[in-house]
Amino acid sequence: MQVKVVxxxxxxxxxxxxxxxxxxxxxxxxxxxxxxxxxxSIENGARLFQNNCATCHGVNGKAEECYDxxxxxxxxxxxPLNTASLLCGDKPSxxxxxxxxxxxxxxxxxxxxxxRVGTVMPTWSAQFGGPMRDDQVxxxxxxxxxxxxxxxxxxxxxxxxWPDSVDDFLADYxxxxxxxxxLFLTYACSGCHGDLGTAGSNAVGPWLGEIAVIGGDRIxxxxxxxxxxxxxxxxxxxxxxxxxxxxxxxxxxxxxxFAERMSANPQDLADILSLLLGE
Amino acid sequence: MTTFFDQVKEMGLKQAAIAKVDEAAERxxxxxxxxxxxxxxxGDEPRRPNPRLRPHxxxxxxxxxxxxxxTEVTHIYPTFRLGWLSTFMFVWETITGIILMVFYxxxxxxxxxxxxNILSNVPLGQLFRNMHRIGAEVMVLVVALHMxxxxxxxxxxxxxxxxxxxxxxLLVLTLLLSFxxxxxxxxxxxxxxxxxxxxxxxxxxxxxxxxxxxxxxxQGAPSLGAGGLLRWYLFHVLLMPLILGIFFFVHYYKVVLxxxxxxxxxxxxxxxxxxxxxxxxxxxFMPDIFTSELMWTAVTTxxxxxxxxxxxxxxxxxxxxxxxxxxxVVAPWYLSWSQGWLKLADKTLVVGxxxxxxxxxxxxxxxxxxxxxxxxxxxxxxxxxxxxxAVMFISNWMGSPEYRVExxxxxxxxxxxxxxxxxxTMLAVPYEYLTxxxxxxxxxxPGNPYLTRALEEYQAAMGRHSCTLQGNxxxxxxxxxxxxxxxxxxxxxxxxxxxxxxxxxxxQPNLSTLTLRFxxxxxxxxxxxxxxxxxxxxxxxxxxxxxx
Ligand code: HEM
Numbered sequence: 060m061q062v063k064v065v066x067x068x069x070x071x072x073x074x075x076x077x078x079x080x081x082x083x084x085x086x087x088x089x090x091x092x093x094x095x096x097x098x099x100s101i102e103n104g105a106r107l108f109q110n111n112c113a114t115c116h117g118v119n120g121k122a123e124e125c126y127d128x129x130x131x132x133x134x135x136x137x138x139p140l141n142t143a144s145l146l147c148g149d150k151p152s153x154x155x156x157x158x159x160x161x162x163x164x165x166x167x168x169x170x171x172x173x174x175r176v177g178t179v180m181p182t183w184s185a186q187f188g189g190p191m192r193d194d195q196v197x198x199x200x201x202x203x204x205x206x207x208x209x210x211x212x213x214x215x216x217x218x219x220x221w222p223d224s225v226d227d228f229l230a231d232y233x234x235x236x237x238x239x240x241x242l243f244l245t246y247a248c249s250g251c252h253g254d255l256g257t258a259g260s261n262a263v264g265p266w267l268g269e270i271a272v273i274g275g276d277r278i279x280x281x282x283x284x285x286x287x288x289x290x291x292x293x294x295x296x297x298x299x300x301x302x303x304x305x306x307x308x309x310x311x312x313x314x315x316x317f318a319e320r321m322s323a324n325p326q327d328l329a330d331i332l333s334l335l336l337g338e
Numbered sequence: 339m340t341t342f343f344d345q346v347k348e349m350g351l352k353q354a355a356i357a358k359v360d361e362a363a364e365r366x367x368x369x370x371x372x373x374x375x376x377x378x379x380x381g382d383e384p385r386r387p388n389p390r391l392r393p394h395x396x397x398x399x400x401x402x403x404x405x406x407x408x409t410e411v412t413h414i415y416p417t418f419r420l421g422w423l424s425t426f427m428f429v430w431e432t433i434t435g436i437i438l439m440v441f442y443x444x445x446x447x448x449x450x451x452x453x454x455n456i457l458s459n460v461p462l463g464q465l466f467r468n469m470h471r472i473g474a475e476v477m478v479l480v481v482a483l484h485m486x487x488x489x490x491x492x493x494x495x496x497x498x499x500x501x502x503x504x505x506x507x508l509l510v511l512t513l514l515l516s517f518x519x520x521x522x523x524x525x526x527x528x529x530x531x532x533x534x535x536x537x538x539x540x541x542x543x544x545x546x547x548x549x550x551x552x553x554x555x556x557q558g559a560p561s562l563g564a565g566g567l568l569r570w571y572l573f574h575v576l577l578m579p580l581i582l583g584i585f586f587f588v589h590y591y592k593v594v595l596x597x598x599x600x601x602x603x604x605x606x607x608x609x610x611x612x613x614x615x616x617x618x619x620x621x622x623f624m625p626d627i628f629t630s631e632l633m634w635t636a637v638t639t640x641x642x643x644x645x646x647x648x649x650x651x652x653x654x655x656x657x658x659x660x661x662x663x664x665x666x667v668v669a670p671w672y673l674s675w676s677q678g679w680l681k682l683a684d685k686t687l688v689v690g691x692x693x694x695x696x697x698x699x700x701x702x703x704x705x706x707x708x709x710x711x712x713x714x715x716x717x718x719x720x721x722x723x724x725x726x727x728a729v730m731f732i733s734n735w736m737g738s739p740e741y742r743v744e745x746x747x748x749x750x751x752x753x754x755x756x757x758x759x760x761x762x763t764m765l766a767v768p769y770e771y772l773t774x775x776x777x778x779x780x781x782x783x784p785g786n787p788y789l790t791r792a793l794e795e796y797q798a799a800m801g802r803h804s805c806t807l808q809g810n811x812x813x814x815x816x817x818x819x820x821x822x823x824x825x826x827x828x829x830x831x832x833x834x835x836x837x838x839x840x841x842x843x844x845x846q847p848n849l850s851t852l853t854l855r856f857x858x859x860x861x862x863x864x865x866x867x868x869x870x871x872x873x874x875x876x877x878x879x880x881x882x883x884x885x886x
Contacts, residue, residue, distance in 0.1 A: 060381055060629050067633035070640045077643055078462075085461050091874055092458035098870030101849055103656070105868040119845070194451065194657060208847045 097201065104202025107195055115179070116140050120206055122247050134250025136179050136263065138314050140203050147212035152319065168200040178312045179263060219322035225288040232326050234333025242327050243334060251313065263312055265299050271336045287335055291328065292318045368397035378625035390624035404594050406620040407627060408612065411598040416491045419634060420484035421593070426638055427477035428586065432579065434470040442522065444571035446564050449524035450657045468646035474516045476642070478672045481512045489723055492711030493599040497610060499703035501592040504585050506700045511582040513672060518574040520670060524567065526759060529658035530667040532570070533562050543690035561660060602711035651881035655759040665753055666739045675730050677737030747803035748856040752865050754799040755792070756854055761875040763795045764840070764852055766886040769871040772850050776841045793840070800838055836861065848872070
């Protein structure tokens with residue numbers, strides 16, 4: 060019996076030592092698992108993004124490279140998400156533009172969950188009739204937010220002062236229509252406005268093949284060039300009458316941030332203008 | 339009755355305190371004072387009247403235990419402590435389970451994140467989860483072995499038939515308890531194992547009215563969801579433990595009533611002398627059996643804690659998703675045999691046969707009435723038992739993923755090195771060693787042992803599912819450039835002439851894609867997994883039960 064008492068006591072003490080060892084390691088382990096949980100959430104989000112979002116926002120979130128389900132290149136209908144204006148700082152400029160209070164994480168997550176009314180950005184959360192569970196919405200949001208990087212946010216955002224008059228602008232930048240054709244695709248204008256050579260190829264916005272002519276009639280006293288210029292920089296200032304699915308909605312489904320996106324390369328706008336206006 | 343104060347006046351503080359402690363000890367042990375406890379521990383003869391018998395009369399927990407055992411049944415043989423161990427495991431599961439319950443909500447929107455919360459936010463949470471899960475498996479094993487031993491020693495024979503019958507019910511309850519707990523993490527593993535099993539219930543050979551309602555009863559809805567989770571949770575934490583507790587007391591009452599059966603050779607054939615214990619052959623519960631049980635408690639606890647901390651990790655896959663069927667749905671090993679049977683016979687037949695088998699086990703002692711418990715007289719019975727066990731082992735193997743219809747070869751390669759669930763070889767490579775680039779199977783990366791090892795496994799998997807690399811003249815080229823082809827046709831499911839590569843690309847800060855590319859006759863596939871720097875798949879791989 061003495062042997063049993065000894066064995067039992069030793070076993071008990073060893074158990075206590077092991078538990079003590081485990082307890083000491085515990086804070087570090089909890090930290091590791093917290094990070095692992097976030098890491099795996101981002102991984103899940105990456106898969107969801109690839110399957111659901113890349114068709115509109117592009118495979119790398121820059122709204123540059125979009126494929127349909129069959130793998131054909133299509134115009135990107137969504138905004139770039141992998142961009143400083145959405146991700147940098149506590150209050151990225153997109154939040155300011157849209158007047159959103161609260162945190163950045165909240166902004167992104169809620170936008171994904173609820174979609175954007177009046178735009179083609181769908182509702183995703185099952186709560187609002189979308190296809191995703193809440194944890195999945197959280198996962199994609201974590202993935203989108205993970206694009207934030209020092210390389211992207213370290214550089215000062217370039218702010219270009221767009222002149223009021225298109226003539227002043229074109230005085231400094233001479234357009235190149237041939238280059239504009241490529242830009243019309245990469246800025247995803249074609250995703251909504253279709254192919255300039257084919258009337259009726261437009262999916263969301265008006266067909267722009269004849270905008271050089273009709274643009275001048277939109278607003279009395281405004282030239283076609285000035286009108287197109289403003290339409291791109293401030294889509295909401297004037298809503299075009301006819302969209303493919305009936306009257307165009309207000310607020311405009313056209314992304315309002317081209318002014319910002321083209322700030323670094325104002326030449327791009329000059330090229331697109333040259334393409335649309337045929338000069 | 340004098341007060342403590344009076345006693346102090348009478349005998350002085352020291353004596354009064356000693357008397358008080360003595361009194362307290364006597365109350366707590368229901369009869370033994372400090373002197374009695376010390377003498378018992380020293381192994382002295384008890385005084386008269388024997389104070390060590392008093393707890394058996396006065397205290398609840400001791401009164402359900404016998405006051406002495408036949409010395410013959412206190413050795414490892416014949417019980418192997420297996421009945422005791424079953425009881426211990428049940429208590430163990432209850433304690434660890436109650437702790438986990440505190441952090442768990444039975445709802446599809448919360449359950450899975452609760453598991454991660456237990457892992458990442460509850461101190462010792464991972465340990466408790468592992469202890470509960472390892473405990474569940476050990477309990478099944480121990481109960482099954484206990485059944486085996488009572489069969490082998492012929493302890494089910496008259497007068498212990500009813501003990502055996504209640505034992506069978508305990509076995510079924512143990513399996514159900516273990517399996518109902520399986521669902522609660524609400525991950526893919528859980529969800530699909532249960533879905534497959536419940537679909538079996540639908541095939542039961544019963545009137546259509548029963549079959550069409552059985553799923554409704556078992557999961558509250560046509561498919562497994564919130565209602566089903568709640569039901570299985572309640573089964574698991576309330577109904578089953580309650581019934582198991584009740585049957586345990588009936589079982590144990592019968593065990594004490596008839597006494598532990600002596601080793602078969604110790605009795606005349608047809609006699610049961612377990613209750614007639616000569617004075618010289620008695621081993622008293624207090625202190626011998628009690629000390630022994632305390633020792634076993636300490637030792638088993640030590641083993642389980644160490645096992646849960648270092649050797650055995652409870653799995654947690656992705657969130658349950660009714661739309662995404664995993665490549666292989668795996669049943670827990672203790673039910674694998676039924677999956678094996680499903681591969682052999684019609685579903686309805688199997689689902690009908692299992693309850694029949696259970697009932698025949700329960701009533702077996704009432705029909706198998708051979709008088710002798712001795713091994714030599716029971717050759718037929720023992721042979722049948724071992725035959726049955728062999729059949730169960732084979733069925734179990736047939737039910738395991740080892741024995742299955744192979745998927746397409748490229749999917750098998752993926753399953754082996756970059757599976758959709760679990761860590762696997764590739765994800766277990768530490769993030770800093772996942773240098774972006776394109777690699778071929780078997781390529782050697784200088785200064786990068788982790789990736790090199792993973793690529794070796796990759797090559798081995800490609801070899802298993804496309805070709806035997808031995809004698810392949812392009813092997814070296816294949817290794818060095820990744821452009822060579824494996825050519826072989828050793829099995830008819832193999833890929834013909836495949837080229838395969840692994841591409842690692844960092845697509846976000848701290849996030850890489852691992853893409854396996856397969857090009858072969860009739861195969862053109864890219865398979866991508868994502869790997870975050872913090873995901874810590876390495877941690878899983880330090881456990882023995884994880885395959886990576
Ligand atoms: C939760 C499950 C079970 C518990 C907690 C349990 C507990 C016990 C205990 C404590 C004993 C005392 C003897 C010993 O330690 O071997 C015992 C004896 C016995 N058990 Fe179980 N048991 C369980 C399951 C079973 C099963 C599955 C069977 C067989 C189908 C069974 C059949 C018996 C028989 C026949 C005895 C009498 C053995 C003898 O007198 O030598 N029990 N059980």
